[in-house]
Amino acid sequence: MGNKQTIFTDEQLDAYQDCTFFTRKEILRLHGRYHEMAPNVVPMDYTKDPDVKLPMQLIINMPELKENPFRERIVESFSEDGEGSLSFNDFVDMFSVLSEMAPRELKAIYAFKIYDFNTDNFICKSDLEKTLNKLTREELTAEEITLVCEKVIEEADMDGDGKLGFADFENMISKAPDFLSTFHIRI
């Protein structure tokens, strides 16, 4: 139980364990990953809670996120300032939500945030189009895109406002068989 680490105090580690789904070892490993992205900026000693943020460009080049079409949106959803720069707290939070142990409801909340491109708390038609284009790398024709977006709204929109609110989204995603296994990053 490595008492010899000096990166965090024991209370800090306990607190992190309570607030995330990670164990002590994993939190320390996460710190290592965070540090190696920018060794000059990220201090090894976090006992004093330094205020260090890494820009989005660095984060989205991580091997785990590099191939993901939604990487920018993911980082933006977890960043405190909304611009995409993550402190270590946000970093840990992000991977905790995306880990295997996180429950469905929590993941649904963040998934909704990720797919809401214009951050208006609704997934409207333009959000859907953007999602679809990212997924297919723009290989579908315009009418195919329209057809798909119409179908999605038709399927999931319960309150009839022509866009998906969080309730609609949650209702739809809770029945999806693949959601938990695909909305998962291992670090």
Add this chain to the structure above:
Amino acid sequence: MSHSLEKRSESDRGGEKMTQRVDNSSDSDSEEEPITEEELAKLKEEVEEKKKLIATLRNKPWKMKKKLSVLKEAQLFVEKFEGALGKGKGKKFYAYKVMMTKKWMKFQRDFENFKTACIPWEMKIKEIESHFGSSVASYFIFLRWMYGINMILFGLTFGLVMVPEALMGKPYGSLPRKTVPRAEEASAMNFATLWDFSGFAQYSVLFYGYYNNQRTIGWLKFRMPLSYFLVGVGTIGYSFMIVIRTMARNANEDGGGDDTSFNFSWKMFTSWDYLIGNPETADNKFASITTSFKEAIVEEQESRKEENIHLTRFLRVLANFLALCTLAGSGYLIFFVVRRSQKFALEGLENYGWWERNEVNMVMSLLGMFCPTLFDVISSLENYHPRIALRWQLGRIFALFLGNLYTFIIALMDEINLKLEEEKIVKYNMSIWEASLYNGTIPENSTAPPIEVDPADVPRGPCWETMVGQEFVRLTVSDTMTTYITILIGDFLRAVFVRFFNYCWCWDLEYGFPSYSEFDISGNVLGLIFNQGMIWMGSFYAPCLPAINVFRLHTSMYLQCWAVMCCNVPQERVFKASRSNNFYMAMLLFILFLSTLPAVYTIVSIPPSFDCGPFSLSIYYLNATSKSYKEANLELKKKLQSQAEENKRRNKQKAQKSNEQEENPFETEPPQTKQKGKQDESTPNQDNKKGQGDNEAKKTDQPQEASSSQAFQHPGPAPNGHYALQTRGGNLPPPSIAVTRPPGPRGYGMLGYPPGNPRFPGAQPGMPRGPPNYR
């Protein structure tokens, strides 16, 4: 300090409500009045709430900073108002539980990874799926599943039949059946001969004929014939079981998971796999998602199409009618052609030219080339969803291929009958050959010392089982070759031609004719199914067939995967395969059923060869003995009948004589006209009569004895005793035999009591009765 206060409060209030950790305001209590119960309860509630909050804090969708501060606050609160007792324990237990859960999840994940890693060709199939869609991929998944089954069949035949015989059976060259005959020795090791599976390959563990009919072999006392038979039954049984089980499982899945209420939404929000980190995998995933969307769009468009019900129905009925006509026509053509070829064979093939000789093959090939295209054209009338159209196409071509099967089986049966005729001749020749060996020195052959003959020189029966096995193996090999060559020429060369000659050609080769080929799902699936049918039919006679098939499927997978990615283009309308493969399974089940029929028929009704295979002589022997018993029985019946008639005649004569003489009618025994076959008491009255009867009996006995000893070898005395007892003729009541007399001594340990024999109607006077003497 709070601790002691706690105790005091507990003892003070009798502690009804405070059985748990008591919460008490430690600070205020020491100086002020004790808090009321409601406030205490409320406080307790709050503490519980805080504790729950701490436990579920990680599930809250807040920013980390907020979570940390909330955590700190809650922890302080709880610490303030809660005793030390119980707090520590709870936390430790919870931490332990969390750790165990994590370990368990890790184990599960590793196991899943291991299981997935064991499945071969997963990446290949995923790649094909992403580029060509799930329908083409379903063929490869089916191929992989068949490969699994064939591996098991291979394990059974190889491990339980081929290996024991090779290791523990008599080696090559020790028995006639295990040696290449002298006449064929020169060419036995040529490649051409081996490729044709004759020569050295024919006289090896690969085929039925090599196996010896010894009951046990080797130091393990391995029962070879039993094992051979059980493996034959086991392969069919296992195949049935696994096909039905897969169908049941697929049916379950189909019913459960076919929820299409959020089809597009789920595709949009849950299709990307966040675990992907590899660029190539990502490319594949993008392609697969695009294809999947296209498939779903096709489905949607299909369902939106407006239909003119009546016209569609009429067209479909018309199309089915045309298809039926085609099938009936080709069925009749096949039947006609086969009959003609049988006629030609009878008249000798030398009289006819090339066309007549190969008529059957040519007709089958032509039908196989043109009919599927015809069905394709017909199906355009029907206007079905592509998935349904594929099924109709498969069904029709399947019916056509059954005709193929029919001709093959007829040809095989003809060959078998020929070989059986040949066998009779060979057996006759063998007795002459044996006699010539001894040069007539010893009259009977039972006690002569056997002359040493090289097994290669012994004249051989034409082992029809090995011939059947060889036919199946040759068919499989030629089928494989044809498929590979078709792929290489039809797909690969065509693609090369289109690609490179496009620059110097008048019209655009890629868009017009011939363009790149599409993957022919129906043809390939049917080929696979029929190939498997051949394996099931032939593996009893050629234990090497599953091994050959495993090799064939293995190479086929690689070759076809390469060919698909390299030479084919995706179909224009990419459609989603049905989630279950139940249609393929149903066809497979049907073919399995059909393949067991010929094998069972040949095992049951055609006698095994006398000098090859593990069942030579045994069933034949039983057959022979039962036949001989039948014959003996018939003879005896005739004898009894004739004796009874004799007696009747004599009695009549006697009666006439006595009437004429008018003497004491009681001098001699009154003529007792008893019917024949009555089993009365019998006391021998007249010795002379009995002697007469005995003499007669002895006389009639000899020819019987001779005939019976020809059929099987009984030791001498016993049957004599029997037959002497039987017929006592004369005035005595006709055959009343073994009822009062004990049966004569039987030869125990002789082989003449096949089980099931006593069922014969002749289990009456004189037949060896009593408990059957099973081995």
